[in-house]
Amino acid sequence: MLIPIEAILFCFLIVMAVVIAQLEDLFAAAMLTGIFSLLSAGLFTVMDAVDVAFTEAAVGAGVSTVFILGTLSLTTKWEDQQAPRIWPFAAVGIMGAALIYGTLDMPGYGEIHSAPNQHLARQFIEIETQAFLDSHGGGHAEVEHAPAPEEAHTPAGDEHGAAHGSSDAEAASEHRQKAVGLPNIVTSILASYRGYDTFGETAVIFTAAVGVLLLLRTRRREEDAEDEEEAQEHAPSPQAEASP
Amino acid sequence: MSPVPMKMRDKVILRVVSKVFIPFMFLFALYVQFHGDFGPGGGFQAGVIFAAGFILYGLIFGLRTLREAIPPRIVECGLALGLLLYGGTGLTSILLGANFLDYDALNPAHPTHGQHLGILLVELGVGITVTAAMTLIFYSLAGRAQR
Numbered sequence A: 001m002l003i004p005i006e007a008i009l010f011c012f013l014i015v016m017a018v019v020i021a022q023l024e025d026l027f028a029a030a031m032l033t034g035i036f037s038l039l040s041a042g043l044f045t046v047m048d049a050v051d052v053a054f055t056e057a058a059v060g061a062g063v064s065t066v067f068i069l070g071t072l073s074l075t076t077k078w079e080d081q082q083a084p085r086i087w088p089f090a091a092v093g094i095m096g097a098a099l100i101y102g103t104l105d106m107p108g109y110g111e112i113h114s115a116p117n118q119h120l121a122r123q124f125i126e127i128e129t130q131a132f133l134d135s136h137g138g139g140h141a142e143v144e145h146a147p148a149p150e151e152a153h154t155p156a157g158d159e160h161g162a163a164h165g166s167s168d169a170e171a172a173s174e175h176r177q178k179a180v181g182l183p184n185i186v187t188s189i190l191a192s193y194r195g196y197d198t199f200g201e202t203a204v205i206f207t208a209a210v211g212v213l214l215l216l217r218t219r220r221r222e223e224d225a226e227d228e229e230e231a232q233e234h235a236p237s238p239q240a241e242a243s244p
Numbered sequence B: 001m002s003p004v005p006m007k008m009r010d011k012v013i014l015r016v017v018s019k020v021f022i023p024f025m026f027l028f029a030l031y032v033q034f035h036g037d038f039g040p041g042g043g044f045q046a047g048v049i050f051a052a053g054f055i056l057y058g059l060i061f062g063l064r065t066l067r068e069a070i071p072p073r074i075v076e077c078g079l080a081l082g083l084l085l086y087g088g089t090g091l092t093s094i095l096l097g098a099n100f101l102d103y104d105a106l107n108p109a110h111p112t113h114g115q116h117l118g119i120l121l122v123e124l125g126v127g128i129t130v131t132a133a134m135t136l137i138f139y140s141l142a143g144r145a146q147r
Helices: A004-021 A026-046 A050-074 A086-105 A121-134 A140-144 A148-160 A171-174 A185-193 A195-217 A221-231 B006-010 B012-034 B045-059 B063-069 B072-095 B111-146
Strands: none
Touching: A004 A026, A026 A050, A050 A171, A050 B045, A050 B111, A121 B111, A185 A195, A185 B111, A195 B072, A195 B111, B006 B012, B012 B045, B012 B111, B045 B063, B045 B111, B063 B111, B072 B111
């Protein structure tokens, strides 16, 4: 029997979202956001986006839950009681409807004839498969029938600029498409084909951390002094202001 | 709920279980980091898992213990170091006569090996920066919550 696991996970996600919106206990809401992330990680896994699922599980379900809890400890545990407001709800509803309308144009899930599956993704996969088999010896015959390298030559060549540096490489590789040759094509695209983008993303993370430091770490000297005082008083003192 | 409740330290089960788990978390993070070329994962995921290990340690044993184990100054250096490693790989490829971040130049005889080396370095840079960023955010939030 075929279990519609995607539909089930989506139902769970919707239930979770509604419950999170309803809850007034922010601590419970924070925990449920973690579960929401875990469910979406499961959904991504089912959809074969393993790298995304990994990130979602580590960041969404793991670290960001801790950060939300840390933020909660700076504010309060309970949501402010407010009369339900119509305009924000309407704005969200219209936005959601617009997004759903936008998806009507998209190709079906897993559609083999969709544009990305016919062009870019296929090119990447063909180039990379070829390169991987080349670098591991043998397997030439299996891939020779693929017309990919010729037809893929122009666009991929544009992305990389002219072929340089590799001119002194062995003759065989001159004909070969410039490739990375890693089994995990996501890593090849992230770190090599789109290395510049990933550099930018790393810079964004760097900048974000610097921003957090500048905002939250304003009184560093005093803090250190406090720490030393506390340390002298001996560590596990009962003055712990924490409530579990 | 403070992210660093002192009482956590006294809970035996939490303490023992987390002490057993943390080394495996680091090991798994290293696996994700260096096996990212072949399986799912990569620098970003590994960095987050690594930072999660630090954060778990901080949650259970207190922020000050974590600060002593990994001084914030070193984490701040790591934040910049990762980005510099990434940029440095790019600059190296320029100095070797290729485009920015064109790893083929790292090993002209075997462009594929150059690619692998470049990706390894770049992912390591991402991993270091992400670990440092997550740990620093935790330091900042928890340090403020403690007051």
